[in-house]
Amino acid sequence: MKKLNIGILGYGFMGRAHSNAYHKVNHFFDLKYQPILKAVCARNADNAKAFAEKWGYESVVTDWRKLIERDDVDLIDICTPNNTHAEIALAAARAGKMILCEKPLALNAEEAEKMVAAVEKAKVANMVWYNYRRCPAVVLAKQLIDEGKLGRIFHYRAKFLQDWTINPDLPQGGAALWRLDVKAAGSGVTGDLLAHCIDTAMWLNGSIDSVSAMTETFIKERKHQLTGKVEKVGIDDACAFLARFSNGSLATFESTRYARGHKALYTFEINGEHASIFWDLHDLHRLQYFDHRDEGRVRGWRSIHVSDGDQPYMKNWWVPGLQIGYEHSFVHQVADFLAGLADGKPARPDFKDGLATDYVTDAVLKSARMGQWEKVKKVK
Ligand SMILES: NC(=O)c1ccc[n+]([C@@H]2O[C@H](COP(=O)([O-])OP(=O)(O)OC[C@H]3O[C@@H](n4cnc5c(N)ncnc54)[C@H](O)[C@@H]3O)[C@@H](O)[C@H]2O)c1
Numbered sequence: 001m002k003k004l005n006i007g008i009l010g011y012g013f014m015g016r017a018h019s020n021a022y023h024k025v026n027h028f029f030d031l032k033y034q035p036i037l038k039a040v041c042a043r044n045a046d047n048a049k050a051f052a053e054k055w056g057y058e059s060v061v062t063d064w065r066k067l068i069e070r071d072d073v074d075l076i077d078i079c080t081p082n083n084t085h086a087e088i089a090l091a092a093a094r095a096g097k098m099i100l101c102e103k104p105l106a107l108n109a110e111e112a113e114k115m116v117a118a119v120e121k122a123k124v125a126n127m128v129w130y131n132y133r134r135c136p137a138v139v140l141a142k143q144l145i146d147e148g149k150l151g152r153i154f155h156y157r158a159k160f161l162q163d164w165t166i167n168p169d170l171p172q173g174g175a176a177l178w179r180l181d182v183k184a185a186g187s188g189v190t191g192d193l194l195a196h197c198i199d200t201a202m203w204l205n206g207s208i209d210s211v212s213a214m215t216e217t218f219i220k221e222r223k224h225q226l227t228g229k230v231e232k233v234g235i236d237d238a239c240a241f242l243a244r245f246s247n248g249s250l251a252t253f254e255s256t257r258y259a260r261g262h263k264a265l266y267t268f269e270i271n272g273e274h275a276s277i278f279w280d281l282h283d284l285h286r287l288q289y290f291d292h293r294d295e296g297r298v299r300g301w302r303s304i305h306v307s308d309g310d311q312p313y314m315k316n317w318w319v320p321g322l323q324i325g326y327e328h329s330f331v332h333q334v335a336d337f338l339a340g341l342a343d344g345k346p347a348r349p350d351f352k353d354g355l356a357t358d359y360v361t362d363a364v365l366k367s368a369r370m371g372q373w374e375k376v377k378k379v380k
Pocket residue numbers: 009010011012013014015042043078079080081082084102103104129130131174175176177178184192
């Protein structure tokens with residue numbers, strides 16, 4: 001196996017999810033590449049050292065520029081807040097490194113366009129961590145749609161509901177709370193949660209032409225964790241939008257962090273002329289499927305337990321009937337990336353796909369600001 005030296009930035013939620021994936025991937029997939037955990041980069045040396053020891057990174061760096069300069073690092077994995085993605089990715093591309101970047105690709109499409117231009121100029125492998133494309137049940141949905149089982153698609157309905165920011169005393173900014181600070185996050189639920197829904201939607205159902213959105217910021221001011229001052233909140237706490245897909249289907253998307261009782265309720269439903277599909281992140285190994293062509297007496301929604309060897313990715317895991325979970329979507333994404341490197345067919349979503357999602361989220365935010373329908377720019 002060829003060794004692929006990873007330099008990771010950030011040791012938070014995604015730093016752990018990706019490190020776990022690099023560890024597991026060669027145990028479960030036969031690949032020509034092996035990720036080597038070369039270095040972790042973070043601002044706090046003690047925390048970075050503790051993370052390196054726990055996860056098996058060979059070294060620690062506290063300046064990301066030094067990480068990018070290193071000859072013994074092949075790939076830069078960006079797991080830091082959204083406002084850091086563009087600068088790091090541009091420098092990494094200039095240094096000829098492969099780049100895996102967390103979503104959303106950038107704060108906005110303007111930044112994302114520069115990132116696409118940079119990886120294309122440098123001809124470096126690149127990918128965005130829209131990991132829900134790698135849940136076996138979601139891949140099964142994609143297969144059924146591509147095989148024409150649903151027929152013409154009429155409706156796409158997606159939601160991503162949480163409830164963790166209802167407390168008005170919750171500060172914004174800094175460690176763990178950068179998502180509430182518009183300068184670090186770029187937007188609220190639109191870039192954080194709906195970006196996932198949009199990526200999956202365009203993968204399953206093609207491009208989105210136009211959107212009409214409303215957003216709300218329920219808590220208008222919060223103390224900033226870093227400055228200690230009460231500051232205006234600039235993110236959208238909730239967003240709902242209507243969309244028209246290029247294939248003529250209609251969509252509704254909704255996301256909020258104010259849906260009491262919901263923690264990460266990402267769901268989508270697709271209604272076609274012959275069949276419908278429903279998926280729920282809380283029950284992610286199942287795909288609900290209704291086929292109108294079934295014999296009438298036994299027609300009904302069936303709950304497919306996606307755990308058999310002929311279902312996506314499952315032959316790499318246990319025996320039929322035993323399910324896998326959230327973290328496996330990241331293992332699958334690394335496996336596909338490494339397989340793509342070996343056979344010259346790059347895995348997606350790449351930076352261009354990430355830009356396509358940023359065009360939609362930019363249009364959604366603009367539509368909410370202007371109170372009118374907005375056309376969505378298309379990636380050239
Ligand atoms: N693919 C997914 O499902 C998914 C899930 C969660 C987060 N994400 C994305 O991953 C990225 C990181 O999110 P996370 O949940 O791992 O965040 P986190 O807060 O858990 O970790 C962020 C890491 O970045 C470091 N960091 C660097 N600069 C920072 C700054 N200015 N402020 C705060 N922390 C800073 C922190 O020290 C920490 O190690 C974001 O772009 C986020 O949108 C994606």
